[in-house]
Amino acid sequence: MAENLLEIKDLHAGVEGKEILKGLSLSVGKGEVHVILGPNGSGKSTLMNIIMGHPKYEVTSGTMSFEGEDITGLKTFERARKGLFLSFQTPEEIPGITVENMIRTSKQAISGERVKIVPFRRQLKETMEELKMKPEYAERYMNVGFSGGEKKRTEILQLLMLNPKLALLDETDSGLDVDAVQIVSEGVAKFHNEDNSCLIITHNTRILEKLKVDRVHVLINGEIVEEGGPELIDDINRRGFTHILDAQAEK
Numbered sequence: 001m002a003e004n005l006l007e008i009k010d011l012h013a014g015v016e017g018k019e020i021l022k023g024l025s026l027s028v029g030k031g032e033v034h035v036i037l038g039p040n041g042s043g044k045s046t047l048m049n050i051i052m053g054h055p056k057y058e059v060t061s062g063t064m065s066f067e068g069e070d071i072t073g074l075k076t077f078e079r080a081r082k083g084l085f086l087s088f089q090t091p092e093e094i095p096g097i098t099v100e101n102m103i104r105t106s107k108q109a110i111s112g113e114r115v116k117i118v119p120f121r122r123q124l125k126e127t128m129e130e131l132k133m134k135p136e137y138a139e140r141y142m143n144v145g146f147s148g149g150e151k152k153r154t155e156i157l158q159l160l161m162l163n164p165k166l167a168l169l170d171e172t173d174s175g176l177d178v179d180a181v182q183i184v185s186e187g188v189a190k191f192h193n194e195d196n197s198c199l200i201i202t203h204n205t206r207i208l209e210k211l212k213v214d215r216v217h218v219l220i221n222g223e224i225v226e227e228g229g230p231e232l233i234d235d236i237n238r239r240g241f242t243h244i245l246d247a248q249a250e251k
Contacts, residue, residue, distance in 0.1 A: 004068075005030045005166055005197050006051070011062035013050050019060070020046045022222040028166070031194040033211050035233065036201050038219035039241050044201045045089060047219070048170045051199075052086040053079045066166070081110050083165030087155040087172045094142035099154060100124060102142045103161050110162060127160050131187055149180040156187035167191060169200045173207040181206050205233055218244060 006028040013021040020043045028034050038044050050057045051064065053076040064072045066082055074082070094102065103124065108115050124138060131153050143151050152172055159167055169188065173181050181204060189210035192198055202208065208230075216233055218226040220241065225248055226232070 003030045004028070005066065006199070007065045009063050011050070011059065011064065013046070013057055013059045013062070015046070015057050020222050021050065023062070024222065024224055026217060026224065028197050028199055029214070030197060032214040033192060033198045033200065034215045034217065035208065035213055036199065036217050036219055037233070037236055042219045043222040044219055045170055048086060048168045048201065051168060052076055052084060077109070084168065085159060085162060085164035085166065086168040087159060087170060089170045089174060091143050091151045091155055093144045095144050097142050098139050099142055099157070100138040103158055106158070106162060124161065127157055130190070131157055132183055133157065148175040149177065152176055152180065152184055156184055159191050160187060163191070165196050167196070167198045169198060171201050171203065173202055173204045185210050205237060208233070220244060220248060
């Protein structure tokens with residue numbers, strides 16, 4: 001059994017006094033790929049933001065630990081330094097800061113060490129080529145004027161360049177055409193190895209085709225109501241969430 005990288009126990013959390021997560025528990029082992037499925041409004045994105053420490057959300061009880069250390073009270077940048085990374089569903093535009101500067105600054109902030117410019121630019125160029133991104137994107141302001149697909153590729157570029165221990169991917173594949181999903185999928189597969197882990201929210205299971213999924217969790221109304229292996233993805237693709245929602249209503 002894999003050593004736990006992330007462990008969440010009985011987490012209650014919400015925003016502006018409204019409880020969204022209601023006693024959620026979840027463990028992600030080192031080297032594992034976990035997928036969270038659920039209907040819209042079930043708390044999936046809230047969970048990702050709370051794991052990353054978004055200040056808008058409040059944890060009222062329960063704990064989160066990362067590599068055995070309690071991170072429940074840590075700020076977002078402290079969690080990033082520990083090795084957490086969140087790929088946003090709708091990445092923000094950052095005028096005045098180029099893609100290259102953003103990634104280099106992030107890399108320095110996380111490592112606490114000066115990044116040498118020549119090897120960094122070489123790695124950036126090679127990674128951009130793998131993601132089929134034109135070199136001039138490095139000099140463009142972060143996500144400004146980018147299409148949805150370009151923004152998502154930039155998220156994967158950051159993932160590969162920063163190389164975190166746990167990637168939280170919140171619908172990184174949403175709004176992409178078939179070719180772009182393929183590139184994003186290959187990027188995530190390139191990132192993943194036995195030393196890091198992925199926690200993925202998706203409605204398009206094509207992003208999972210190049211990954212070995214270890215565990216699937218169904219999140220409904222702030223609670224994990226069903227868990228299983230990758231076969232659960234096929235079941236939900238075929239039947240949807242109605243049968244699970246009906247079973248919950250009968251309880």
